[in-house]
Amino acid sequence: MKVSVKWLRELVELDCSNEELINALNKIGLMVEEIVEEEDDLILDIETYPNRPDTLGHIGIAREISTYFRTPLKELDFPINWIEESVENFVEITIKDEELCPRYVGMIVKDIKVGESPEWIRKRLESLGFRSINNIVDITNYVLLLTGHPIHAFDLEKIEGRRVIIRRAQPGERILTLEEKEEELSNEMLVIADSIKPIAIAGVIGGEESGIKEETRNVLIESAYFNPISIRKTSKKLGLITEASYRFERGADIESPPRAARIAASLLSSFGGKVAKGLIDNYPNPRRQKAIIFRMKRAEKIIGVPLQKEFVEEILNYLGCNIDKTSQDVWQVQPPSHRIDLEREIDLIEEIARFYGYEKIPSQLPSLRITENPFNTKKERIEQIRKILISMGFDEVINYSFTSPDKDDFFKNEKNPIQLKNPISSLFSRMRTSLFPGLLQNISWNLNRGAEGISIFEIGKIYEWEGEKPKEYMSLGIVCSGLFKERYWKEKEKKSDFFILKGTIESLFEKLKLLPFSFEYEDCNYFENNFSLNINVKGEKIGYIGLIRKEIREAFEIEEDVYAVEINLESLLNKSLPPIKFKPFSKFPSIVRDLSFIIDKERSYKEIEEEIGKIAPSILVKFMLYDYYTGPPVPPGKVSMTIRFVYSHPGKTLSAEEVQVVHNRIFEDLRNKFGIKLRE
Amino acid sequence: MEKFEKDIERLKLLFEQKSKTVIDKKSFEELRNLFLSRKKGYVKEIFNQIKNLPSSQKPHAGKLANEFKEYIVSQLAQIEKNLSAIKREEEKIDLFLPGERRYIGSIHPINIIQKEIEEIFLTMGYSIEEGPEIETDYYNFSALNFPEEHPARDMWDTLYITDDILLRTHTSPVQVRVMERKKPPIKIIVPGRVFRKDEPDPTHLPMFYQVEGLVVDEDISFSHLKGTLDYFLKVLFSGRVRTRFRPSYFPFTEPSAEVDISCPICEGNKSDCGICKGTGWIEILGSGMVHPQVLKNVNIDPEKYTGFAFGLGIERIAMIKYQIPDMRLFYENDLRFIRQFS
């Protein structure tokens, strides 16, 4: 809301500097966001709030200032040039819908010459962001800026039958508005009509036909109160926000219409207008402002400071409240009609706090009462995952929760995706069903900007419909592409590959003690054939790992292979973990034996691993794949493997012979099972 | 036996010859393998011969074999020692060559700041709560005292899924969910993603992170709100800031306050400061006393209990702390950005 400091000073007696004035406004919550210096004025752009329509006019702001400085508002005089003929002789006003229009005031001003406004009005309007149109329209805007109450002027001669009917629009009715746009009206919209047709959309915009033109001589001033919800709905439906609708939807002052009309009539008088006697005031059910019970103790409790009764009384009086003291500490407070936000005791307490000054309220810490176990296990585990992954060289990213459907479709599988009804664009129109669209985007972005490799992860929610209900769950996505490690002068550069990623999650599960875990071949439509595994932890399938299909990465403009894994964290984090218990280890030296053999390529390491696990002699503490080789001199269809076995006994030093017996047994078993041949 | 002794002599000679050709680590290893390899080294061969000798000669042969082995081992040790002495003298390694660094990844700056904020409140006895990102109109608006069809709902543009289901515009719905579940005293913070229908630009994003706090107990006053936020902001900005509380409006708090901090970058001394725009103050936080109607909505007696709530944007804090000029950088995920903060 733009405010003229000069105008404010006309409304309230102030002996402070402009700087002090701005400071005061800021302190009471009317934040000055912009200051424009003009020739003989200062224009302030003030932040206002949706619950304070009273601050949408200069009088409202002046009232706040007057309360802050405890100086009264000036009495304003608006003389009117009355004629004998009564207003009722010119027009008849009927409210057909009292719910949508509880009050309608009309005045008639005759014999005005339409023309340019005097300079002082033009200047004032223009510096407050209004275009000067003609003296009559300018006056309506001037009244709006002064009182905050929107009024409208009709050309009386264009009102068919001199009858004004406030009613709902009939289906199919249309009106050409002052913005020269034809609007189609519907039954929930309130219109101002004459005996034939709508002449304005109530509280939103006037009709072009009944508007003020050069030839206009006689004017009907409309000053009404319209139902805020109805105005809001109409304005939304038409996609039309006007100075009037903006104020009416916030709630105007129902006691304001007669005064606003009179001010307009007075100003029009000063241009030679003659005002028909009286005013038509249709106000079938006058509203009664309810009194609020106010307790000093409660105010002190909420604000946290002791309060002086005199101070509280003074503030409330300046704000326009009437106080009826039931007792010393409990008052009945009647707020003024323009403060529609003052409905409860807490609203009054806020006013006291505001004018007491937030800066004077002391800072104290509340006592530290134990609430409950503040430990959030799920969060701690996520934190742990994050730390493990960065320690392994992965960077963390965060992507938007929404993505474009064409990218998401690659990964959605059978999920039923959630679409936004009013997205900011199609690129952000679907709640992601996977973290991959974002992660692939990140790979593309970075590789196409000079990065040689990228290894990243994201922990975030993915979404889908579960029947009628939206479902969201935590997911972990890890991807790598291009160089995994920068080249070091002592060794060759290391490219991302499947086993780096697989090892990453194996280490992660081990560190998180999510054991046992295992993998199975399973094709997945976004991974290359025979290049994906599902992941099982404690017997539950929680995700997939593999090589992203070429067509998909190409759709993201990625030239390098992309290895990717996505894990459902929700089920992972819900797994209970056994408490950690110390296990003793052997004090005696361990013995290492390697087994080098040739085996059919068809055999997978998983089979060998499981077989060794099955026979697992008690002294075998660990085994690992030590070497893996195909190609000459290994015959085609075969691979050469070396497995290293570590033997140890908890209670003694093992002899070479003892170990050899066990080691041979393992060899025999593998030979019988898989036909392995010892390598020379 | 004679052959056995001769073999030993011959091998000693061979060793001496060969040892002269040792010039580096590689040739040294070759020599050691030749004699000491467990499978087919000459020493092993000598020991293997013992078992073919008549048993009367075995003890003597064993002794000779052991002496031979000791000789070879001690000679090798001597050669190795000389070798490394020569090497140190002749090949000085350039120790200024780059060391082998391990790459450690970076945590996203949002999570760094979020964690910092959480830690401050954890030490003050708060617990951390989370809730759904897809919410109903009831939790996002109605329960928080937003009147139906009121312009207060336009304070934020909302992204809708259906007429009733939406993306939460703030983490406040979690406050309601927690208060439905628990009775006071309540002391929580709620971090999480929130959504607005805003086009991305340097200061707006359709998605960002918030942390909200809520305290409900007997005798909680505005003064406690001030103290808590004063303390929090001082710790977060390492004591370098002053705070300013200004009256504001939120439907779910009353009295409400906007909190500004003094600019930690220019301290109000630069008229062209990019962070505070020369005003010396930065708007950082919204807060207020929990509206009695919100307490009523969750069946907490507002006469007995009072509370305060506050909320702040994590991106905004990060932008101030790290002097990041453009909010969009957070979700472009350029590694040159991500890697700067941890």
Ligand SMILES: [Zn+2]
């Ligand atoms: Zn600054």
